[in-house]
Structures are given as structure tokens and as C-alpha cells.
Amino acid sequence: MRALLIAAILVATGCGAPAGSPPDSLSATDLAFMDLVIPQNESTLAALDLTATRPGSALRPVAAWLQARYRAELAQVRELLARTGRQESDQHDGHDMPGMITAAELAAVGYAEGTAFDQQLTALLRTQFEEARTVARAELASGTSTPVVELSARIDSTRAEFLALLEDAS
Numbered sequence: 001m002r003a004l005l006i007a008a009i010l011v012a013t014g015c016g017a018p019a020g021s022p023p024d025s026l027s028a029t030d031l032a033f034m035d036l037v038i039p040q041n042e043s044t045l046a047a048l049d050l051t052a053t054r055p056g057s058a059l060r061p062v063a064a065w066l067q068a069r070y071r072a073e074l075a076q077v078r079e080l081l082a083r084t085g086r087q088e089s090d091q092h093d094g095h096d097m098p099g100m101i102t103a104a105e106l107a108a109v110g111y112a113e114g115t116a117f118d119q120q121l122t123a124l125l126r127t128q129f130e131e132a133r134t135v136a137r138a139e140l141a142s143g144t145s146t147p148v149v150e151l152s153a154r155i156d157s158t159r160a161e162f163l164a165l166l167e168d169a170s
Contacts, residue, residue, distance in 0.1 A: 026084050030148040033139040034077045041070045043101035044128050050110055058118050062169045099131025125166055129159040
């Protein structure tokens with residue numbers, strides 16, 4: 001339901017593909033998706049980095065594995081933008097949106113110790129994984145660029161895997 005709502009908002013605000021656009025050009029929907037993936041991934045990486053200072057954290061091995069995947073996605077999004085001559089947007093910088101880990105949330109987790117750290121970080125990651133799937137499904141429903149739609153399918157799939165991994169670690 002939420003994916004349909006996001007897709008409807010993207011279409012209603014003119015984020016559909018322009019008529020006659022080539023299949024691998026970036027529509028407004030594709031750009032909106034990538035504009036969300038970048039800050040979502042960057043904020044998640046910042047949260048995952050906190051485990052480096054927590055040698056006893058049960059999430060530490062998971063975080064190292066996740067970081068590599070998030071960095072690879074960021075590189076792919078940036079490469080897609082560069083290949084199409086598009087600039088990276090910071091339109092969501094500082095926004096408090098679902099799936100975006102805020103500076104305040106990072107600070108709160110950063111002050112947590114022991115199991116409270118793992119519990120708070122797990123809650124933030126769970127929310128991020130779920131929202132990333134919602135955004136990816138909206139792109140799957142309305143996106144037009146083959147590489148961006150393929151990326152959204154991978155994000156949907158990997159976030160489901162990440163949720164299972166998170167459950168196993170906690």
C-alpha cells in the first residue's frame with residue numbers, strides 16, 4: 001500500500017517518464033529514486049560506522065558486511081548519474097524522512113552503550129531496510145530506466161536479506 005502511495009505521488013507530481021524517452025534515459029521517477037538512495041545509504045553508512053568503536057557489539061560483523069554493499073550501491077548510483085550527465089542532488093539533505101537516519105538519531109545511538117547500542121542501532125537499521133524496500137518498489141512500479149529499475153529490484157531483494165540477517169544477529 002505504501003509503495004503504491006509513493007508511486008502515485010511521484011506520478012502526480014510529474015515524476016513520470018517524458019513521452020518518447022529512450023528506455024535507458026532517466027525519468028523524473030528514476031532521478032527521484034536515486035536522489036533518495038544516496039542520502040539513505042550515506043546515513044546508514046554513518047550509523048554502521050558507529051560499530052567500529054563497539055568491539056563487543058553483536059552487530060559489528062554484520063555492519064562490516066553491510067557497509068561493502070551500501071558503498072557498492074552508492075558507487076553504482078553515482079556512476080549512473082555521471083553516465084547520463086546528471087548532477088547529484090542534495091535536496092533531501094537534513095530531512096527527517098522515513099528510512100533516513102538523522103543526525104539526532106546517530107547521536108543518540110552514539111551515546112548508547114552495550115546492549116542498548118545494539119538495540120537502538122537494530123531499530124534504526126530495521127526502519128531503514130523496510131523504507132528502502134518501499135522506495136525500491138515505487139521505482140519498480142513507475143521507473144523507466146532499465147539499470148535503475150534493476151538496481152531497485154536488487155535493493156528490494158537485498159534489504160529483505162538484510163532484515164533476516166539483522167534478526168539473526170539480534
